[in-house]
Amino acid sequence: MAYLSPTSAAALARIRAFVPPPTNYHSLPLTRRAAVLILLFADRSGGLRVVLTIRSTKLRNYAGQAALPGGKADSLEESPWETARREAWEEIGLPMGDGEIMRGWRVERLGELPCNLAVTELGVRPCVGYLSPVGAGHGDETKEGSTQSASKPDPVSDLLPTLDAKEVAAVFTAPFQNFLRKEDIDERVRKNVPGKWYNGTWVSWHEEAWRMHQFFVPKGMVFRSGTDKKGDDDNPAIGDEKAPGTSGLSGGPAETSSNKKKRVQGKVIEEARTKEKEAAAITDPLDEPRYKVFGMTARILVDAARVAYGEEPEYEHNSHFGDEDMIHRLMRMGRLAPIKKEGETLTREVMTAAAKM
DSSP states (O other): OOOOOHHHHHHHHHHHHOOOOOOSGGGSOGGGEEEEEEEEEEOTTSOEEEEEEEEOTTSSSSTTOEEOSEEEOSOTTSOHHHHHHHHHHHHHOOOSSGGGSOTTEEEEEEEEOOOEEOTTSOEEEEEEEEEEETTOOTTTTTSTTSSOOTTSOOIIIIIGGGSOOSSEEEEEEEEGGGGGOSSOSSHHHHHHSOSOSEEEEEEEETTEEEEEEEEEEEOOSOEETTOOOBOOOSOTTTTOOSOTTOTTOSSSSOOOHHHHHHHHHHHHHHHHHHHHHHHSOOOOGGGSSEEEEEHHHHHHHHHHHHHHHTSOOSSOOOSSOSSHHHHHHHHHTTOSOSSOOTTOOOOHHHHHHHHTO
């Protein structure tokens, strides 16, 4: 059964102890408030993973993109944590009450991070939760078997597949600590999954150099909308002792030269067809061997990992957390009003003016 490694236990402790700076969230009008849930859980090796979604292609904003569960606030009285939990219920079916979650588990509220500014002019408050075994203390999870018994579920195989992806195309998970790395931490993934883990570029945003992160998460276990079935594994060769194409090679009658010639010709044709298929563009993001996590979602995960593991990323990045200062400046100049004017957008001129406030 899964347990927390000492590194993971320390990461959760740092998030619990993190005190975010004063936030502008509660000064924003209702129409500008949003929150996302960073839901962490321990995998079988004791490492932390984070739950992500692929947004439905039918949505108006960010269709088909990877995102954290979350959305807009329903009322001024609703806290960011309540918004994040409600949206997680609506999007992926994570129950809002611990009593409604599968027996043996609860969602521990770890803390909140500084607000981020979405391009849609929302103040987005990241809330961090941990899918914790019931009865586990803050220091008990590091001993394997100390808080989990054979009767308790494993989150990946037993709990996550029961979620109902109502408003998203799919639910998947990613290694949390890997958001501080330039390459896949798992050597087997580097060898068996095509593509790279990270790419980043500097752009001009908020009137300063801004690092845009792109992470390419191996597909792994995917739970598609409308089903409780698991998707493809990201590493079909990992742990597979039987090499591809070895079935039927022993036993049976000897192959004749005529049959061998036909088999070779057929193999050449099949290989050509395979290459044509591989060359064709993949239009469905769920068919990719890796899912791209970028934009605000990527930055939130980078900041969360920095707090959790107490270290800086291996790649270049912005040093500050969130966008509280820019949100405050925009509010001072009359932006982020309750009603968004038609055609209103965050142009370079707007950001320049805000930077001078």
